[in-house]
Amino acid sequence: MKYSILASTLLLAGGVAVLSGCSQVQEPAGICNMSAIxxxxxxxxxxxxxxxxxxxxxxxxxxSVSITDYSVINKLYVRTVNARRTPTGTVEVYAQIINCTDFPLNAEARTQFYDAGQAPSEPISAWKRFNLPARTSNTYQTQSIGTQSAAFYMVELRETK
Amino acid sequence: MRRARALPLLVLASAFSLSACQTVQNTAGTPTQYLDPGSSGVVRGVGIEGQDIRSMSDEMMRDLLTVPALANASISPNVIVDAEYFQNESSSRINKNIITDRLRVDLNRASRGRMQFVGRQYADMVQSERNLNQAGVVSGGTIARTAGQLAGDYRLGGRITSIDARDPRSGMIERTHQITFEMVNLQNGQIIWSNYYDLRKAAQDDIIYR
Structure with a gap:
């Protein structure tokens, strides 16, 4: 009796293990942990x-990149944002944005450059549109107008409507 | 028979009483809306729109400022930015000047002397004044006389092209635009800078661009 109970328990456990192995669906990358973000x-x-x-x-x-839109704040993730000087001394900002959803998104961003005293050093850039197919990343990139006057930057990101 | 005669009278009477109910709708009209010129407007179609103009001219202006031959030359180059060699080969109706004017103004303001802009579109105006000056009809200008008008070192060229697709059942239209910008060396024809801006739009509404 004991043996039969043990055997059926093992069989059940094995069955469950096999089933779970079959039913495991891998979620495609990128997987965004919104709580951690x-x-x-x-x-x-x-x-x-x-x-x-x-x-x-x-x-x-x-x-940094500021997501200014409720509709995409839990859909997009800013992986990196960096800046470097171009050969003419202007500042090039580039940010990698990830679409965490299973749906294509249209987003747009603009950048305000600031001088060393954190005052705006030039007019804000125009909104630059970019497309993000499902679960992919894209790069937003822009340059400053000024050279030495651009010391800091702030990127605003929203959904294109 | 009596009922047949009474019916038109009844209709007439009710129409009169209804017309008596009409009053002036004494409310303000719909006010003109001021919209953000950098965002999509209320009327949207598949053509090149205001927000596209702003975005593309801003992008091109910033990119041009990274070209050392233009923005970092020891002697500021003379640049011509106008629509003379900027062709519209697309199916969209658009005034090309809206693109080139904005690019020239943005670039002129941003370059702060790193480039000199030649107003070739004003050549007649300048020549007319020079002629009057040389004929002695006018005098008193404060700028020193030059042998001639400023020659260009670089000039903007480019074109707008498009691809159209239409679904005859739904009436859906899709249009892809590619706007190419190139800066050409006017001595040897070398293209020293190129960039393009592309957009793809789909719409069902019948929008007329004028």
Whole structure:
């Protein structure tokens, strides 16, 4: 009796293991852990207008990409954002954006460059549109107008509507 | 018979009473909407639209500023940016000047002396004043006389092309535009910079561009 119970238990466990092996569906990359992405997001206080005071505005820190659109904040992930000098001294910003969804998305971004004193150094760039097929990445890239005047940048990202 | 005569009278009376109910709709009209010129508007079609113009001219201007021959030359080059050699071969109706004017103005403001812009489209205007000056009809200009007008070192060329597709059952139209920009050396014809902007749109609505 004991043996038969043990055997049937083993058989059941084996069956379950085989079934789970068959039914396992691999999710295609990239897989975005939105909770971890949200936990990594750190907002910074904007420069205060009053000396010694605190700004009531919390925003993404400079040299980062700020998703300004509710509709894509849990759909897109900014993998990297970097900048480098071009041969003529202007600043080239490039950011890799990942579409975490199973659907194509149209997004657009623009960049404001700031001088060393964090004042806008030039007019904000126009919105630049780019397409993100399902579960793929694309690169947003733009350049500053000024050379030495561009010290920081802030990229705004939203869905194209 | 009596009923037949009464019916038109009834209709007439009710029409009169209804017309008496009509009053002036004393409300304000729909106000003009100011829209963000950098975003899609209310009326959207498959053609090149305002937000595309802004986006493409901004992108080209920023890219041109990374070309050392233009933005980092020891002597600022003379550049001509106009629509003379910028052709529209697409099926979209568009005034080419809206693209080249914006590019020239953006580039002129951004370059801050790194390039000099030649207003070739104003050559007649300049020549007319030079003629008056040389004939002694006018005098008192403060700028030193030059032998001639400024020659161009580089000039913008390019073209707008498109591919159209239409589904006759649904009426859906799809149009792909490719707008090519090139900067040509006017001494030897070398293309020192090229870039393009492309867009693909689909729509069902019958939008007329003017």
């Amino acid at each position: 949200a936990a990594q997001r750190q907002l910074a206080a904007a420069p205060s207008r009053v000396q010694g005071g605190e700004s009531p505005l919390l925003e993404m820190p400079l040299n």
